[in-house]
Amino acid sequence: MQMTRVKAVVAYDGTNFAGYQSQPSMRTVQSEIDKALVKIHKDKKIHSVASGRTDAGVHANGQVIHFDTPLTLPLDRWQTALNVLLPMDIRIVGVEFIDEKFHARYSATGKTYIYKWSYSEVHSPFERNYSVHLGKWHPDVQRMKEATVHFLGTHDFTSFCSSKTATSNKVRTIRQLTLEEQGDLLIMTIEGDGFLYNMVRTIAGTLLAVGKGWNTPADVKRILESCDRKEAGKTAPSHGLYLDSVTYND
Amino acid sequence: MQMTRVKAVVAYDGTNFAGYQSQPSMRTVQSEIDKALVKIHKDKKIHSVASGRTDAGVHANGQVIHFDTPLTLPLDRWQTALNVLLPMDIRIVGVEFIDEKFHARYSATGKTYIYKWSYSEVHSPFERNYSVHLGKWHPDVQRMKEATVHFLGTHDFTSFCSSKTATSNKVRTIRQLTLEEQGDLLIMTIEGDGFLYNMVRTIAGTLLAVGKGWNTPADVKRILESCDRKEAGKTAPSHGLYLDSVTYND
Numbered sequence: 001m002q003m004t005r006v007k008a009v010v011a012y013d014g015t016n017f018a019g020y021q022s023q024p025s026m027r028t029v030q031s032e033i034d035k036a037l038v039k040i041h042k043d044k045k046i047h048s049v050a051s052g053r054t055d056a057g058v059h060a061n062g063q064v065i066h067f068d069t070p071l072t073l074p075l076d077r078w079q080t081a082l083n084v085l086l087p088m089d090i091r092i093v094g095v096e097f098i099d100e101k102f103h104a105r106y107s108a109t110g111k112t113y114i115y116k117w118s119y120s121e122v123h124s125p126f127e128r129n130y131s132v133h134l135g136k137w138h139p140d141v142q143r144m145k146e147a148t149v150h151f152l153g154t155h156d157f158t159s160f161c162s163s164k165t166a167t168s169n170k171v172r173t174i175r176q177l178t179l180e181e182q183g184d185l186l187i188m189t190i191e192g193d194g195f196l197y198n199m200v201r202t203i204a205g206t207l208l209a210v211g212k213g214w215n216t217p218a219d220v221k222r223i224l225e226s227c228d229r230k231e232a233g234k235t236a237p238s239h240g241l242y243l244d245s246v247t248y249n250d
Numbered sequence: 251m252q253m254t255r256v257k258a259v260v261a262y263d264g265t266n267f268a269g270y271q272s273q274p275s276m277r278t279v280q281s282e283i284d285k286a287l288v289k290i291h292k293d294k295k296i297h298s299v300a301s302g303r304t305d306a307g308v309h310a311n312g313q314v315i316h317f318d319t320p321l322t323l324p325l326d327r328w329q330t331a332l333n334v335l336l337p338m339d340i341r342i343v344g345v346e347f348i349d350e351k352f353h354a355r356y357s358a359t360g361k362t363y364i365y366k367w368s369y370s371e372v373h374s375p376f377e378r379n380y381s382v383h384l385g386k387w388h389p390d391v392q393r394m395k396e397a398t399v400h401f402l403g404t405h406d407f408t409s410f411c412s413s414k415t416a417t418s419n420k421v422r423t424i425r426q427l428t429l430e431e432q433g434d435l436l437i438m439t440i441e442g443d444g445f446l447y448n449m450v451r452t453i454a455g456t457l458l459a460v461g462k463g464w465n466t467p468a469d470v471k472r473i474l475e476s477c478d479r480k481e482a483g484k485t486a487p488s489h490g491l492y493l494d495s496v497t498y499n500d
Contacts, residue, residue: 011372011374011375011376012375013375013376013378059376079372083372088373088375088378089375089378090375091372091373091374091375092372093372122261122329122333122341122342122343123338123341124261124341125261125262125263125338125339125340125341126261126263126309126380128263128338128339130376
């Protein structure tokens with residue numbers, strides 16, 4: 001049967017999901033997407049493949065998936081059909097037909113994540129699931145910025161991933177790491193060739209420890225070299241984290 | 251017993267509440283606030299009084315309540331104690347001690363509501379509970395602005411309130427009514443001396459009908475004069491509505 005590969009960009013509010021990946025009897029992003037695909041394909045099982053998982057509570061502006069279909073719907077109908085069937089906390093924001101050599105996970109050449117903290121005096125009820133509240137207390141953002149340089153480039157990130165990480169190669173390259181204040185929000189943006197399990201949240205937690213004065217910017221270099229997860233800061237909470245975009249070579 | 255009256259400004263995300271007012275076995279904003287007050291007062295029942303109810307799904311940036319307490323906590327402790335006990339979708343954003351002649355409902359001299367529509371191509375999953383999606387279609391905002399003038403001033407708003415409204419006096423004064431585009435959002439702001447049940451949402455629905463070309467701006471005058479709810483537009487959905495602030499004469 002002639003199959004067509006569809007690439008889709010997906011935004012989701014991670015609040016009410018037990019993470020991205022399908023799990024028995026849990027509400028996950030993948031299971032909702034695959035359920036919609038089954039309906040479109042009249043009960044034939046179609047599985048989507050994502051660029052990677054995200055944890056419970058983690059959001060996405062631009063997760064990327066692909067799936068193969070025997071149907072011959074025009075492109076705009078794919079977006080409409082999926083959005084009609086999906087719950088409102090998952091939205092397909094873009095679709096394209098793509099070569100079958102494209103793979104949402106293996107073809108990815110980079111990912112960008114965003115992490116948001118809020119230092120509004122009272123955490124807005126509308127922000128409660130979308131940023132991590134620091135209270136009235138302002139971290140030393142200049143100090144945090146000084147620490148970012150140590151993450152840039154290629155390093156062994158053993159100190160910055162969950163000890164449960166199965167991947168043996170823990171070398172990753174960080175291409176960009178910025179901190180920006182926008183109103184009451186402090187926003188970290190990080191771009192790299194790939195990220196280990198909990199890596200962005202551990203980097204966020206470690207930068208915050210620097211901002212709190214518990215570590216110096218130079219300590220980051222020492223922590224990286226130690227290759228010991230216990231040296232790094234806490235894993236920052238999931239609800240401040242957004243998978244912002246995934247890049248591919250065209 | 252010496253009682254102290256406390257005035258508090260309350261923000262809430264209305265999404266997960268069955269409205270403001272206490273109802274048996276329902277999660278409401280008032281029941282959560284009164285539960286927190288009971289805890290602070292060691293199981294003594296203290297009832298809060300609000301400026302008015304809001305419906306299920308309606309949000310607030312600045313609802314106002316008052317309650318009387320025999321306790322002598324310092325002012326900042328009231329805010330902290332309530333916020334510790336309240337769920338994260340209700341936040342006390344301000345407190346003050348106030349004369350016992352102040353009454354959150356009867357002393358109010360005006361209220362401001364905001365209504366939000368979104369015309370982003372795809373409704374962001376993060377916006378789904380906070381604005382009403384119009385889809386790709388843009389209403390004629392200039393036409394809607396022309397219609398706003400007919401609401402200004404003092405009118406009988408029988409056509410613009412639920413037929414279930416118990417209040418016999420349906421005369422209200424609108425002091426301000428503006429429409430503003432902010433990015434993908436169309437925002438209506440309305441200020442008046444008071445509002446009947448569903449009045450803001452019916453005005454919003456009627457303005458949108460003008461923007462859609464179903465009614466002319468001049469029709470608004472005719473609808474007001476008809477004193478017939480059936481003449482006005484649909485009641486706009488609750489999740490676009492925010493009680494923004496309540497004003498009092500000092």
